[in-house]
Amino acid sequence: MKNFTEAQILFEDYLAKETFKPSPDNLYDPCRHIMAIGGKRIRPVCVLMANELYAPITEDALHAAIAIELFHNFTLIHDDIMDNAPLRRGKQTVHEKWNMPTAILSGDVMNVYAYQHLAKVHPKYLQAILQVFNTTAIEVCEGQQMDMDFEQRDDVSIVEYIHMITLKTSVLLAAALKIGAILGGATDSASNMIYEFGKNIGISFQLKDDYLDAYGSAEKIGKQIGGDILSNKKTYLYLKAKEKANTQQAAMLQELQHYTGADKVEKTLDLFNQLDIPTATQQAKEHYSALAFECLDKIPVQDSRKQDLKILAEYLLEREK
Amino acid sequence: MKNFTEAQILFEDYLAKETFKPSPDNLYDPCRHIMAIGGKRIRPVCVLMANELYAPITEDALHAAIAIELFHNFTLIHDDIMDNAPLRRGKQTVHEKWNMPTAILSGDVMNVYAYQHLAKVHPKYLQAILQVFNTTAIEVCEGQQMDMDFEQRDDVSIVEYIHMITLKTSVLLAAALKIGAILGGATDSASNMIYEFGKNIGISFQLKDDYLDAYGSAEKIGKQIGGDILSNKKTYLYLKAKEKANTQQAAMLQELQHYTGADKVEKTLDLFNQLDIPTATQQAKEHYSALAFECLDKIPVQDSRKQDLKILAEYLLEREK
Numbered sequence A, B: 001m002k003n004f005t006e007a008q009i010l011f012e013d014y015l016a017k018e019t020f021k022p023s024p025d026n027l028y029d030p031c032r033h034i035m036a037i038g039g040k041r042i043r044p045v046c047v048l049m050a051n052e053l054y055a056p057i058t059e060d061a062l063h064a065a066i067a068i069e070l071f072h073n074f075t076l077i078h079d080d081i082m083d084n085a086p087l088r089r090g091k092q093t094v095h096e097k098w099n100m101p102t103a104i105l106s107g108d109v110m111n112v113y114a115y116q117h118l119a120k121v122h123p124k125y126l127q128a129i130l131q132v133f134n135t136t137a138i139e140v141c142e143g144q145q146m147d148m149d150f151e152q153r154d155d156v157s158i159v160e161y162i163h164m165i166t167l168k169t170s171v172l173l174a175a176a177l178k179i180g181a182i183l184g185g186a187t188d189s190a191s192n193m194i195y196e197f198g199k200n201i202g203i204s205f206q207l208k209d210d211y212l213d214a215y216g217s218a219e220k221i222g223k224q225i226g227g228d229i230l231s232n233k234k235t236y237l238y239l240k241a242k243e244k245a246n247t248q249q250a251a252m253l254q255e256l257q258h259y260t261g262a263d264k265v266e267k268t269l270d271l272f273n274q275l276d277i278p279t280a281t282q283q284a285k286e287h288y289s290a291l292a293f294e295c296l297d298k299i300p301v302q303d304s305r306k307q308d309l310k311i312l313a314e315y316l317l318e319r320e321k
Helices: A004-017 A025-036 A042-051 A059-082 A100-118 A123-151 A158-184 A188-215 A236-244 A247-258 A264-274 A277-298 A303-318 B004-017 B025-036 B042-051 B059-082 B100-118 B123-151 B158-184 B188-215 B236-244 B247-258 B264-274 B277-298 B303-318
Strands: none
Touching: A004 A042, A004 A059, A004 A303, A025 A059, A025 A100, A025 B123, A042 A059, A042 A158, A042 A303, A059 A100, A059 A123, A059 A158, A059 B100, A100 A123, A100 B059, A100 B100, A100 B123, A123 A158, A123 B025, A123 B100, A123 B123, A158 A188, A158 A236, A188 A236, A188 A264, A188 A277, A188 A303, A236 A247, A236 A264, A236 A277, A247 A264, A264 A277, A277 A303, B004 B042, B004 B059, B004 B303, B025 B059, B025 B100, B042 B059, B042 B158, B042 B303, B059 B100, B059 B123, B059 B158, B100 B123, B123 B158, B158 B188, B158 B236, B188 B236, B188 B264, B188 B277, B188 B303, B236 B247, B236 B264, B236 B277, B247 B264, B264 B277, B277 B303
């Protein structure tokens, strides 16, 4: 059984052999750029580790892992245009380094390359895998649209927020695991259970992300603390504060949205602390982690085979960066 | 056997039953908008007519036809952003009517919906169909990138131009026909032959398009004559003129690129006429039409079954708008 690092190395080696067509350069250089600047390869590794729950990692799982990573990187290129982001993983974003039309088109072609890799899996699995992949890809787009819609709304509920982060970030992790399991020969009920495991890990991970943006160590997370507060993002922390606030606190929270003083983050954190938001966020995170581990327990596979996935999940949820 | 109009009606009826998910509205309203403003549905009808060369139109062919039309409309949304186009089929483009992020994301989700419809075809055809579709989708992106690259270059050859229009516009028509044929049970050699038929029709069609932009009737084509000349587009006409020009004429052609007088179109057409460009363009168009009809003749299917496709091809090539 491979642990995270071993599966990551296997994936990187395989990825290195897969190339885009040589030209047009202006189309494929951005694709090579975004794939080369890396990231932790969490999603493709999840395909491989879920696959190995059942049997040694198959060629089909490697094809699907590459497809998932290509799809993920395509969405990063397009999200960065939509969010007007200048940097990604410390490097210039594609629309900054090249231009917006090229970023749109490079993203588009990477999405098609994702399907090209997916199409290599054995015909007996192809329709099932495509079904999971398509449903998920549609949901990821819906999540991104909801995230943009929320910026314009003042009445977002916590239920809606959880639904949005589920679509925008969790379902792809869940689908990666499910696809790996299907390709390993999992039953429908087992592959659905591993999907639920991934979905809940994803939600918990995102809640931790919200928490760290406000309460993490700038040094450890490598970016400014309070970015979400400064940009008035409707995070779990903000929505929970809004829910728990009395009339006076709600007015203050509202006021802080328009406040531009240097102590905006400090004042907001004071209010969050007053309302015990760190504890509430921690509890929500633990709620979804617990659901995740319950699902993992229920998967009808020997416990020893689940060990590496469990360690990965714990690592993802305990991270401080 | 169905003629173009009959196949078009069948397609529209089928399309009307297929819907996007109801929400988020901001994601799916643009998808519904672009699909509703129509167009002639040439590509999906080609899937159906090629399918009917072999047998009555199958459900699989209808799935693939919708996939091709969704893919085509997704590329229109993204191309319009890249080209900064305000209008499409006389209506506001998606990025104008909504905004750029929504246009990017709606295009993305339509591409996934295309694959969702494609995934419905019978597993015995699925891998073959995906292979044609993916190769083609990649080429369409490459063609669009080449088109953008050409704007910055002064040394584009006619061979490169033909290659670019082949990728940008012809291969999708060719793939539509090939996919329809495969789903009808065509042999590899027959489906490749019908692909070549479509590819050459597509090239011929685009050359006619270049010709009409300069020499058509404004009333009939429904847009200003000389749009390509005014925007210094490197069309077949321009590239052929550059090839045939003597030193003095070449200098004049170069000068006209920077000229902004009200008689820019008139002066350019004078030069084109001097160089006999209308005839040269007509000859090139006929060269590709002839290749197309040779391919159609070679397809091992009774002539009577090819009649409607032949009429469609003639209609596409003889059109004055």
